[in-house]
Amino acid sequence: LSPHCSTKMKLKEDLNPMLLLLFHLMVWIYTVISFLPSYLFSWVFQPGDGFYGSEEERAKRPKAISTSGRPEGPYRAVSAAKRLVTSLHPGADTLDKMFEYAVARFPLRHCLGTREVISEEDERQSNGKVFKKVVLGEYRWLSYEDTLTAATRLGSGLASLGQQPKSNIAIFCETRAEWLIAAQACFAYNFPLVTLYSTLGGPAVAHGLNETQVTHIITSRELLETRLKAILVEVPRLQHIIVVDDTPTTWPGFPRGVSIHNMAAVQKLGARPENASAERKPPLPSDIAVIMYTSGSTGVPKGVVISHSNIIAGITGMAERIPNLCEEDTYIGYLPLAHVLELSAELVCVAYGCRIGYSSPQTLADQSTKIKKGSKGDTSVLRPTLMAAVPEIMDRIYKNVMTKVEEMSCVQRTLFILSYNYKLEQLAKGYSTPLCDRLVFSKIRSLLGGQTRVLLSGGAPLSAATQRFMNVCLCCPVGQGYGLTETCGAGTISELWDYSTGRVGGPLVCCEIKLKDWVEGGYRSTDKPHPRGEILIGGPNVTMGYYKKEAKNQVDFIVDGNGQRWFCTGDIGEFQEDGCLKIIDRKKDLVKLQAGEYISLGKVEAMLKNCPLIDNICAYANSGETYVIGFVVPNQKQLQVLAQQYDIRGSWEDLCSSKAMEELVLKVITEAALAAQLERFEIPRKICLCPEPWTPETGLVTDAFKLKRKELKTRYLDDIERMYGGK
Structure with missing residues (x-):
C-alpha cells in the first residue's frame, strides 16, 4: 500500500476516459524522455549530494541515535553524536x-x-x-x-x-x-x-x-x-x-x-x-x-x-x-x-x-485583507526564498486553494488531481516533476512569490494533508519543527528531503532529547513497537528558567550530574526506528472521561481541522461527563453552501445560532472523525457554532494561534452548560 494513499485526491467516476488517456500518454512520453538523464544523474550524485533516493531509502537512514543504547535515550543527531554544536562562527559567542x-x-x-x-x-x-x-x-x-x-x-x-x-x-x-x-x-x-x-x-x-x-x-x-x-x-x-x-x-x-x-x-x-x-x-x-x-x-x-x-x-x-x-x-x-x-x-x-x-498577516498575499483589490501583496513584490509559518496560516492557504479546485470545470479539476497524485508518486521515488510544476502548480506557487525554496513550520502540529499540499503545490519542502520558548525554539526540525508526515524530525545538533516514563498516562520507554514518554530537551539552548518563578523552575528544569540543563516539556513523544520524533500527546490536553477513557483534546482538534467546513475548533471535555463537546468556527462559504442545500436561510449570526445547522455540521464532523479513525468516545457529541473568528485580538488564541483554553471556556461557559444539560 502506497504511503500516500491517505492523502491522494479522489477522482469522480464520470471523468472523460479520453482525458485520462491523454494525461497518461503525456506522462509516459515525458518519463521516457527524462529517464536517461535522471538515471545518469542518480549515478553521479550520491545521497547527501543533492540526490535523496526513494522514500523507502530515506526512511532507513538514521537521523538520530541513542547515545546510551537504551530506548529512552538520550538521542542525538548523527552528526553531533560525539559533541553538541554550540556556535555558528568562531569567536561570535554573543x-x-x-x-x-x-x-x-x-x-x-x-x-x-x-x-x-x-x-x-x-x-x-x-x-x-x-x-x-x-x-x-x-x-x-x-x-x-x-x-x-x-x-x-x-x-x-x-x-x-x-x-x-x-x-x-x-x-x-x-x-x-x-x-x-x-x-x-x-x-x-x-x-x-x-x-x-x-x-x-x-x-x-x-x-x-x-x-x-x-x-x-x-x-x-x-x-x-x-x-x-x-x-x-x-x-x-x-x-x-x-x-x-x-x-x-x-x-x-x-x-x-x-x-x-x-x-x-x-x-x-x-x-x-x-x-x-x-x-x-x-x-x-x-x-x-x-x-x-x-x-x-x-x-x-x-x-x-x-x-x-x-x-x-x-x-x-x-x-x-x-x-x-x-x-x-x-x-x-x-x-x-x-x-x-x-x-x-x-x-x-x-x-x-x-x-x-x-510584512504582516494582513498584507502578506494579493488576497490579504488589507490589500486593495488589484494591488500586490508583500510576497508578490518581495518573492522570498525562505519563510516561516504557523500551521494556522498554512491551513488557510490549503483550504482556500482546495475550495477553488472544487469550483474548477470538470476538465481543469481532473488535470489538477491527476497532476497532484502523479507528483506525490514521483516525490516518493525521489524524483522532481518540472513539467507539472511549470504547467499546473506555478500559479499556486506564485501565492508566496514563486521563489520559496524552504518553508519552516512551527508553533503547533501540522496536519498531514496540509504538509503534503505544501510539498506538492508550492513546490518546496516543509521543515516541520518542534521547540519551545524554554529551549530557544530549538528541539527538532525534519530534514528537508524527508517528506514523511506526522513527524518533526530528529534532534538538532545543539541539543539532545530523552523520554521520561509517564505512568499515569500509560506511556513508557519500554512500549512496543516504539519507546514513548514525556519529552525532555537538554543542551546549551535550554534557557535559564522563568523570571522570578523559582518554585516552577524547580519543577520544569533539571540539572543532571554533568551540569547539563534539561527542560521537561509536558509533551508526549515517541522515537521511531530512524531516530525521528513524533509528538503524540500532551499532558495538559489529556482529559479522563467519567467512564475512564482518556481524551487527547489536541489530537481530536488536529484530526478535525482538515474538514473543509471547519476554520477552527476547540474540543472540550469535563472529567465528570461521559462525552466530548466542541466549539467550532465554521468556514463561512462552506456553511452557507450547506445551508442552501437544506433551504435554511438567515444572516451569518442566524445560521450559527440555528439548532438545525448545528446538527448538520455535527453530522459532517462525525463523518470526518470516523474517516480520520477517531474512536467513538473521542468524537464530539454536541457542538456550538461560533460566528466570530478567533484571532489574537479577541484574546482566544495566542499570536502563534494556539488555543487559550481557559479564555475559551470562560467565553463559552453558557454553551458548555447547555451542551452538558445544565450541569
Missing part, C-alpha cells in the same frame, strides 16, 4: 559579535526592508463593516552597515537617557524593521530585552512591565495610544517611552514623569560626539539577552530568561537544517518577533547575510 561578524562580511548588502505606503482608504462592505485598505509600493532597504549604525546610535541614545547595562528594557511593538534594530541595540549595550506580544491585553502587559521593573519601553504610536496609555498609571516605574514612528513630536495627555521620545530623536542623541564616544560594556555569553514573555495560553504570561549563549546555540541548530543558506536568500518576516520562532529565524538570516523584508 549576539552583538554575531551581528558585527555579519556586517564585516556583508557591509553593503540589503539587511532590513520595509514597503512604502502609497495610499490608505476605507472600504465599506455589504454588511456595513468598514475595512482599511492600503496600496503599497516597493521595498526600501537598509544595508547591514546602515542597520549597525542605526542600532549603535539607538543604544548610545538609550544609555544617554539613563538606561543602564544589565537593567531590563521592554519592547512592545509589532513586527517591523525597527523591532530588530532596537533588539540589536539592546544586545550590543547589554540591556536585557523584555519582549511582550503586541496583542497582549492591558493587565498582561502591566504584569510584565511591573515584574521586570522596566523604566524604558520601546513601542509604536498605535500601541501607545490604544493599549499602553490606558495602563500607564499601573506602571509607576516607567519613565521613558520611545516611539518607533516618526510623528508626532509632541504627546499631550500623558501622566507627569513619563517622557515620550521619537526613535529618530534618540538616535540623534546617541550620535552626538560626547555620547557616541562613551565606553560601551559588551555582554558576556552568560549574560541575559532576552526575557521573553510567553503568550499566556495557560494563564498569566511567564517571562523566560534567555542568555546570549542560549540563543546562539539554538540558532546554530536551526541553521544546520537549512541547506545552502547564504546571502542570496530573502526572508519574509511577518510572524510576531516577540515569538521565539520568528526571532530565531531572523537571527539565523542575519548571521548568514540574508535580507529580511517585513
Whole structure:
C-alpha cells in the first residue's frame, strides 16, 4: 500500500476516459524522455549530494541515535553524536559579535526592508463593516552597515537617557524593521530585552512591565495610544517611552514623569560626539539577552530568561537544517518577533547575510485583507526564498486553494488531481516533476512569490494533508519543527528531503532529547513497537528558567550530574526506528472521561481541522461527563453552501445560532472523525457554532494561534452548560 494513499485526491467516476488517456500518454512520453538523464544523474550524485533516493531509502537512514543504547535515550543527531554544536562562527559567542561578524562580511548588502505606503482608504462592505485598505509600493532597504549604525546610535541614545547595562528594557511593538534594530541595540549595550506580544491585553502587559521593573519601553504610536496609555498609571516605574514612528513630536495627555521620545530623536542623541564616544560594556555569553514573555495560553504570561549563549546555540541548530543558506536568500518576516520562532529565524538570516523584508498577516498575499483589490501583496513584490509559518496560516492557504479546485470545470479539476497524485508518486521515488510544476502548480506557487525554496513550520502540529499540499503545490519542502520558548525554539526540525508526515524530525545538533516514563498516562520507554514518554530537551539552548518563578523552575528544569540543563516539556513523544520524533500527546490536553477513557483534546482538534467546513475548533471535555463537546468556527462559504442545500436561510449570526445547522455540521464532523479513525468516545457529541473568528485580538488564541483554553471556556461557559444539560 502506497504511503500516500491517505492523502491522494479522489477522482469522480464520470471523468472523460479520453482525458485520462491523454494525461497518461503525456506522462509516459515525458518519463521516457527524462529517464536517461535522471538515471545518469542518480549515478553521479550520491545521497547527501543533492540526490535523496526513494522514500523507502530515506526512511532507513538514521537521523538520530541513542547515545546510551537504551530506548529512552538520550538521542542525538548523527552528526553531533560525539559533541553538541554550540556556535555558528568562531569567536561570535554573543549576539552583538554575531551581528558585527555579519556586517564585516556583508557591509553593503540589503539587511532590513520595509514597503512604502502609497495610499490608505476605507472600504465599506455589504454588511456595513468598514475595512482599511492600503496600496503599497516597493521595498526600501537598509544595508547591514546602515542597520549597525542605526542600532549603535539607538543604544548610545538609550544609555544617554539613563538606561543602564544589565537593567531590563521592554519592547512592545509589532513586527517591523525597527523591532530588530532596537533588539540589536539592546544586545550590543547589554540591556536585557523584555519582549511582550503586541496583542497582549492591558493587565498582561502591566504584569510584565511591573515584574521586570522596566523604566524604558520601546513601542509604536498605535500601541501607545490604544493599549499602553490606558495602563500607564499601573506602571509607576516607567519613565521613558520611545516611539518607533516618526510623528508626532509632541504627546499631550500623558501622566507627569513619563517622557515620550521619537526613535529618530534618540538616535540623534546617541550620535552626538560626547555620547557616541562613551565606553560601551559588551555582554558576556552568560549574560541575559532576552526575557521573553510567553503568550499566556495557560494563564498569566511567564517571562523566560534567555542568555546570549542560549540563543546562539539554538540558532546554530536551526541553521544546520537549512541547506545552502547564504546571502542570496530573502526572508519574509511577518510572524510576531516577540515569538521565539520568528526571532530565531531572523537571527539565523542575519548571521548568514540574508535580507529580511517585513510584512504582516494582513498584507502578506494579493488576497490579504488589507490589500486593495488589484494591488500586490508583500510576497508578490518581495518573492522570498525562505519563510516561516504557523500551521494556522498554512491551513488557510490549503483550504482556500482546495475550495477553488472544487469550483474548477470538470476538465481543469481532473488535470489538477491527476497532476497532484502523479507528483506525490514521483516525490516518493525521489524524483522532481518540472513539467507539472511549470504547467499546473506555478500559479499556486506564485501565492508566496514563486521563489520559496524552504518553508519552516512551527508553533503547533501540522496536519498531514496540509504538509503534503505544501510539498506538492508550492513546490518546496516543509521543515516541520518542534521547540519551545524554554529551549530557544530549538528541539527538532525534519530534514528537508524527508517528506514523511506526522513527524518533526530528529534532534538538532545543539541539543539532545530523552523520554521520561509517564505512568499515569500509560506511556513508557519500554512500549512496543516504539519507546514513548514525556519529552525532555537538554543542551546549551535550554534557557535559564522563568523570571522570578523559582518554585516552577524547580519543577520544569533539571540539572543532571554533568551540569547539563534539561527542560521537561509536558509533551508526549515517541522515537521511531530512524531516530525521528513524533509528538503524540500532551499532558495538559489529556482529559479522563467519567467512564475512564482518556481524551487527547489536541489530537481530536488536529484530526478535525482538515474538514473543509471547519476554520477552527476547540474540543472540550469535563472529567465528570461521559462525552466530548466542541466549539467550532465554521468556514463561512462552506456553511452557507450547506445551508442552501437544506433551504435554511438567515444572516451569518442566524445560521450559527440555528439548532438545525448545528446538527448538520455535527453530522459532517462525525463523518470526518470516523474517516480520520477517531474512536467513538473521542468524537464530539454536541457542538456550538461560533460566528466570530478567533484571532489574537479577541484574546482566544495566542499570536502563534494556539488555543487559550481557559479564555475559551470562560467565553463559552453558557454553551458548555447547555451542551452538558445544565450541569
